[in-house]
Amino acid sequence: MSTLTKIALGMMGQLRPKPAVGDSTPAIALPAPERQGGLPLMEALAARRSSRDFARTELPLPVLSSLLWAAYGANRPDGKRTAPSALDAQEVDVFVALPAGAYRYDPGAHALRLVAASDLRRVTGYQDFVDEAPLDLVYVADHARMAMVPVAQREAFAYAAAGAISQNVYLYAASSGLATVIRAWIDREAIAGALGLTHDQQVLLSQTIGFPKA
Numbered sequence: 562m563s564t565l566t567k568i569a570l571g572m573m574g575q576l577r578p579k580p581a582v583g584d585s586t587p588a589i590a591l592p593a594p595e596r597q598g599g600l601p602l603m604e605a606l607a608a609r610r611s612s613r614d615f616a617r618t619e620l621p622l623p624v625l626s627s628l629l630w631a632a633y634g635a636n637r638p639d640g641k642r643t644a645p646s647a648l649d650a651q652e653v654d655v656f657v658a659l660p661a662g663a664y665r666y667d668p669g670a671h672a673l674r675l676v677a678a679s680d681l682r683r684v685t686g687y688q689d690f691v692d693e694a695p696l697d698l699v700y701v702a703d704h705a706r707m708a709m710v711p712v713a714q715r716e717a718f719a720y721a722a723a724g725a726i727s728q729n730v731y732l733y734a735a736s737s738g739l740a741t742v743i744r745a746w747i748d749r750e751a752i753a754g755a756l757g758l759t760h761d762q763q764v765l766l767s768q769t770i771g772f773p774k775a
Contacts, residue, residue, distance in 0.1 A: 567687045567748075576751040578663075578679035585662035585678035591671050592623050594630035599736035609731050612740035615694035615771035619660075624737065625696070626671070628770065629655065631733035632698070633726050635668045642668060644725040647718045652706040653726060653765070656756055658682045658697040663756060676756055684755050685767045686744045694771040699752060700726060705761040716763070723765045730768055740773040 570576040600608065620628070630636075633655050636643045646652060655666040657673060658681040664673035685697040702719035710718055727743045734741040749764040758764070 562683055562689065562692055564687050564689050567683070567689075571687070571748040571751060574750070576684055576748050578677070578681045578684050578755050581662050581679050582660035585675055587675045589622075589664065589673040591626035591629065591673065594627040594634060594671070595623070596630075599733075602732075605732045605736045608735035610735070611742040612773060613688065613690050613742055613769075614774040615690055615740055615769065616774045617693050617695060618772045619695045620739075620771065624739075625657075627737075628730065628733055628739075629657070629666050630668075630671065632730045633666065633668055634671065640669060644722060644729055646722045647707075648709050650706045650710065650718075652702050652704070652715075652719055653722045654701045654703060654762075655726065656699040656701060658685050658699060660695070679755070681752070681755050684748065684751050686747050686769070688744070688746070691744075691767075691769055694769045696770045698730065698768045698770065699756070700765045700768070701756070701758065702763045702765055703761055704763060719763065720765055727766065727768050730770065734770060738773075739770055741768060741770045743768045 633642050633644050657664045660680050662675050663677040663681045665676050667674055682697050683692045685691050691697055700723040704715055707715045744767045747767050752764045
């Protein structure tokens with residue numbers, strides 16, 4: 562679907578997901594992430610970049626597992642994450658838009674939980690490349706978890722946390738030969754509706770990941 566068509570549909574409140582491709586499994590148990598290897602940090606920083614050219618090739622499950630763990634996985638026995646959050650509120654949820662459905666990443670169980678049995682990729686952004694890239698992440702803040710944060714500061718804190726998560730994804734992509742781009746030009750209302758979010762949940766950003774187009 563073209564960008565102009567998406568904008569027009571968004572203005573009419575008609576931007577909708579596509580039917581799921583394949584079985585929308587209620588839960589996906591991810592294999593243990595690979596916590597060793599990859600590029601040294603300074604080399605990964607040197608290779609970090611945004612790309613908007615993606616192959617349609619599906620990410621293998623071990624790669625998806627390591628990607629999500631790098632983004633926001635639990636890296637300590639007490640459940641704290643690879644990305645920071647103010648007062649350890651852990652207010653950001655990572656939703657994973659795959660052809661077979663949309664899932665919420667559960668860092669404690671290191672698993673995916675189905676939230677929508679449809680293909681949300683076209684809804685996650687206005688750009689045409691998001692329709693065919695194999696994976697889009699959506700970062701959502703749950704304000705109900707931020708009771709200790711002053712109301713006027715909650716959105717800023719949540720965006721800061723999402724930015725840290727997205728940079729983890731960039732560094733993993735740079736280290737693993739993947740392509741990615743963070744996106745703020747999105748129809749937040751359409752995404753919230755497709756994911757079935759509550760009034761306490763705020764769509765922040767989307768990020769596309771995949772193998773680079775040859």
